[in-house]
Amino acid sequence: MSLRNRVVNMVQDTLCRSKDFQLQDSDSLLENGVVDSLGMLELVKVLDTRFHVTVEDDELSPENLDSIESLTAYLRRKGVEE
Amino acid sequence: MTGPQPLPYPNLASLVLDFPAPSADRCALSHLEDAITYAELRAYVLAMAARLRSIGIQNGDRVALLVENSPEYVISLFAVLALGATAIPLNPETSSGAVRVVLDDCAARGCIVRERTRTRIDPDSSLPVVALLANSFAANRLSLSSKAATEPPAPPKPDSLALLLYTSGTTGRPKGVMLTHANLLANTASIVEYLGLRAGDSTVNVLPFFHSFGNSVLLTHLAVGGSIYIENRFTYPSKVVETLQKVRPTGFAGVPATFYILLHRTPFLQREWSFLRYISQAGGGMRVETIQRLRQAMPATRIYIMYGQTEASARLSYLAPELLEDHAGSIGKAIPGVEIRVVDASGNETAPGQVGELIARGANVMAGYWNDPAATAEAIRDGWLYTGDMARRDADGFLYIVSRKSDFIKSASYRISPVEIEEVIASLGGIEDVAAIGVPDSLLGEAIAACVVCPHERFDAEAIRSQCLAQLPMFKVPRYILRVAEIPRTPSGKKKYYVLRERYQDLEGSSL
Numbered sequence: 162m163s164l165r166n167r168v169v170n171m172v173q174d175t176l177c178r179s180k181d182f183q184l185q186d187s188d189s190l191l192e193n194g195v196v197d198s199l200g201m202l203e204l205v206k207v208l209d210t211r212f213h214v215t216v217e218d219d220e221l222s223p224e225n226l227d228s229i230e231s232l233t234a235y236l237r238r239k240g241v242e243e
Numbered sequence: 244m245t246g247p248q249p250l251p252y253p254n255l256a257s258l259v260l261d262f263p264a265p266s267a268d269r270c271a272l273s274h275l276e277d278a279i280t281y282a283e284l285r286a287y288v289l290a291m292a293a294r295l296r297s298i299g300i301q302n303g304d305r306v307a308l309l310v311e312n313s314p315e316y317v318i319s320l321f322a323v324l325a326l327g328a329t330a331i332p333l334n335p336e337t338s339s340g341a342v343r344v345v346l347d348d349c350a351a352r353g354c355i356v357r358e359r360t361r362t363r364i365d366p367d368s369s370l371p372v373v374a375l376l377a378n379s380f381a382a383n384r385l386s387l388s389s390k391a392a393t394e395p396p397a398p399p400k401p402d403s404l405a406l407l408l409y410t411s412g413t414t415g416r417p418k419g420v421m422l423t424h425a426n427l428l429a430n431t432a433s434i435v436e437y438l439g440l441r442a443g444d445s446t447v448n449v450l451p452f453f454h455s456f457g458n459s460v461l462l463t464h465l466a467v468g469g470s471i472y473i474e475n476r477f478t479y480p481s482k483v484v485e486t487l488q489k490v491r492p493t494g495f496a497g498v499p500a501t502f503y504i505l506l507h508r509t510p511f512l513q514r515e516w517s518f519l520r521y522i523s524q525a526g527g528g529m530r531v532e533t534i535q536r537l538r539q540a541m542p543a544t545r546i547y548i549m550y551g552q553t554e555a556s557a558r559l560s561y562l563a564p565e566l567l568e569d570h571a572g573s574i575g576k577a578i579p580g581v582e583i584r585v586v587d588a589s590g591n592e593t594a595p596g597q598v599g600e601l602i603a604r605g606a607n608v609m610a611g612y613w614n615d616p617a618a619t620a621e622a623i624r625d626g627w628l629y630t631g632d633m634a635r636r637d638a639d640g641f642l643y644i645v646s647r648k649s650d651f652i653k654s655a656s657y658r659i660s661p662v663e664i665e666e667v668i669a670s671l672g673g674i675e676d677v678a679a680i681g682v683p684d685s686l687l688g689e690a691i692a693a694c695v696v697c698p699h700e701r702f703d704a705e706a707i708r709s710q711c712l713a714q715l716p717m718f719k720v721p722r723y724i725l726r727v728a729e730i731p732r733t734p735s736g737k738k739k740y741y742v743l744r745e746r747y748q749d750l751e752g753s754s755l
Contacts, residue, residue: 200717201478201479202686218509
């Protein structure tokens with residue numbers, strides 16, 4: 162499974178109430194109500210358990226985490242393979 | 244008891260409709276690139292009120308607000324209030340089923356909701372909508388600006404219901420806290436007085452307006468002609484630090500988690516904060532260590548520790564900043580206009596140092612719970628609000644919260660009924676018994692742990708978590724899901740939550 166699809170699955174499993182995932186890859190998770198502060202804490206935890214990636218404090222930013230696209234690119238930069 | 248200086252407003256709507264002339268060109272609200280003066284806010288509120296009136300909303304009706312913090316939230320709230328109707332602010336993440344329960348409970352006319360929120364929580368459009376807002380403020384502003392100027396409707400009476408704020412009930416069924424215009428004005432006047440708020444004050448607000456704390460930040464600033472910058476990006480806390488540094492407000496309010504996250508997950512300590520005249524904290528006890536770090540980071544800033552309840556409009560007590568050192572851990576004394584006592588089971592005042600229930604009375608105490616005389620009679624006795632919080636008073640009269648009488652979970656400043664979570668988990672097959680408890684958590688105050696009794700081979704923590712995610716908002720989803728041999732119960736069958744709380748008080752430090 163591609164990294165992008167694994168990210169979609171993670172976001173669905175962690176944050177979404179329904180499996181009916183309508184967002185585009187570039188859509189903001191925050192603006193679309195997919196993630197809030199507590200959800201972000203969960204997401205950071207799951208990034209660690211599923212991808213073994215520790216999100217540093219200065220990486221907790223929309224540029225890294227606020228869409229499927231930015232999450233996928235962030236994980237690639239952190240060395241996660243496709 | 245000394246009361247606060249009353250505000251020169253007969254009802255809440257007049258905070259926005261009858262502001263003093265010098266406020267007209269002052270910034271009332273800003274959000275990202277948008278800014279709204281008091282004169283503009285008044286015009287938009289009147290236009291929105293006219294729109295609601297045109298579809299039949301009138302004095303005495305109830306209207307739910309399903310809008311995140313935004314200029315539109317404030318405009319919608321005051322439009323409803325201006326009509327003499329009652330607003331029911333709800334978390335816009337609430338599922339359509341839970342919204343329906345509230346609408347049915349209070350026979351509301353419908354919701355004000357944004358298009359994208361409706362698409363998300365109510366894709367079948369099953370909820371009644373009285374106003375559908377566009378996604379962008381630019382579009383809503385244009386629409387409201389195009390309305391011809393209208394005169395204010397007849398002013399609401401001070402004792403009429405302004406807000407119904409729904410909180411968790413002990414049975415899991417939400418309870419509507421009835422707050423009148425007079426309740427909220429009294430509490431607003433008191434907070435304005437002890438914080439020393441004035442027209443030049445400003446704040447960056449990260450607290451939800453649908454919650455009594457955020458609501459009080461909104462009302463107090465509008466009452467003095469202050470300015471509120473709405474910041475919804477606390478999910479990325481460094482953005483909030485950036486905003487604070489850019490906006491340079493005179494005040495900032497948060498719950499314990501707000502300050503904990505700012506201190507531990509942002510460059511907060513490397514910044515300079517002398518522009519902040521004060522910060523205020525409520526929504527659960529904050530660790531003394533966090534208070535000390537804040538004092539070191541912002542030595543020129545006054546730190547107010549506050550305590551209250553939705554049932555008291557928001558606030559009941561505060562600890563004056565100059566007393567922080569000598570009374571660490573205290574919630575201070577009653578705010579102006581409020582009396583507080585600590586009483587035993589017979590209703591007699593306890594001696595200093597002895598623990599009893601904290602009770603309070605004042606013009607800010609709710610009118611009762613909507614359509615629930617039994618719960619109202621339980622909470623308000625002889626004019627006193629029984630808070631359910633156990634406290635002691637020291638020899639100097641300073642109050643300390645010791646524990647909660649009830650089994651509510653207090654997480655991230657939300658009061659959560661265990662029953663609600665238990666019902667969701669119990670609806671899964673194979674669950675024999677379940678109890679949800681709060682366990683100490685340095686960030687949230689309490690994190691939720693679900694203790695589940697079921698056969699080993701049927702225990703599936705992921706399935707339980709998915710069920711909770713599907714049916715509950717994120718703040719009610721358990722962090723820990725534990726399989727236990729049994730739920731301890733009293734001889735009469737009541738769950739002994741305190742036994743579980745004690746057993747699992749160190750979960751945070753464990754490897755779970």
